[in-house]
Amino acid sequence: MKQATLHQLKVFEVVARHGSFTRAAEELFLTQPTVSIQVKQLTKAVGSPLFEQVGKRLYLTDAGRELMVTCREIFDRLAQFEMTLAEMKGLKQGRLRLSVITTTKYFVPRLLGPFCQRYPGIDIALQVTNHERILSRMSENLDDLYILSQIPDHLDVCCHPFLENPLVVLAPVNHPLAQQKNIPLSRLAGEPFIMREAGSGTRSSVQQLFERHEVSVKVRLELGSNEAIKQAIAGGLGISVLSRHTLGLDGVSSELTILDVEGFPISRHWYIAYPAGKQLSVVARTFFDYLLEEAKRIAGETPASSN
Secondary structure, three states, rough: OOEEEHHHHHHHHHHHHHHHHHHHHHHHHOOOHHHHHHHEEEEEEEEOOEEEEOOOEEEEOOHHHHHHHHHHHHHHHHHHHHHHHHOOOOOOOEEEEEEEEHHHHHHHHHHHHHHHOOOOOEEEEEEEEEEEHHHHHOOOOOOOOOEEEOOOOOOOOOEEEEOOEEEEEEEEEEEOOOOOOEOOOHHHOOEEEEEOOOOOOOHHHHHHHHHHHHOOEEEEEOOOOOOOOOOOOOOOOOOOEEEHHHOOOOOOOOOOOEEEEEEEEOOEEEEEEEEEOOOOOOOHHHHHHHHHHHHHHHHHHOOOOOO
């Protein structure tokens, strides 16, 4: 291992994460032969195969898995050192690795923009994905902080609520129920429903409510995008339950309306989370504190859920 370089370890980590030389080359802005050479040289330095190929997919060997753990520890320590050094100099700089649930795209950019202006020395690596992938990334400790809508019940994590995330029933503005009040939940059983994909936190919350009240809805479509669902609703394909934030922080839409259905809105929160026992970096702690501060401001600007 004496001949191994940090560059080789970085290349190895990206290849291992993607399971592909091609995708690693794209992320690193290197040619595929260059990536292959770096991994080959590292393998020679280690003295043991790091990958095995099955079909077109690369898999880590036992030695490769051990090296992957070591790489992450090395990179985390180096990043921590850089940020600590910056803190000693009175600067806030470094890299924030943030992984967020898909629906947060309606408000996270409004939080990140001012943050980056306040701390121009901090770079953001943002992953936007679904609930299941968030949990996977969290279990592998791939990021500094996570924003999600459900507290994981099988992971030991620290979760802090910071912003309300009410789930509401959305329908076209010209829907027959649009002007009605206190609509019985059972009335939704006769409506064509549009659901988020399996693994979505929103879908899980909706299903739990329907099961508790023994309401069975007719699912016409399953879509993996909030925007696709909104377009489907506007097109008259059915109704759905989404976070009110999908209408924007001001809760306004010219094509959709919020139905006044009993049991809604479903009260939920956005959480900022990280694995229990994890020592937050200077940059992560700075963003954590900033997020709590800004969430209070947004909550004060956001109107209550209503038609």
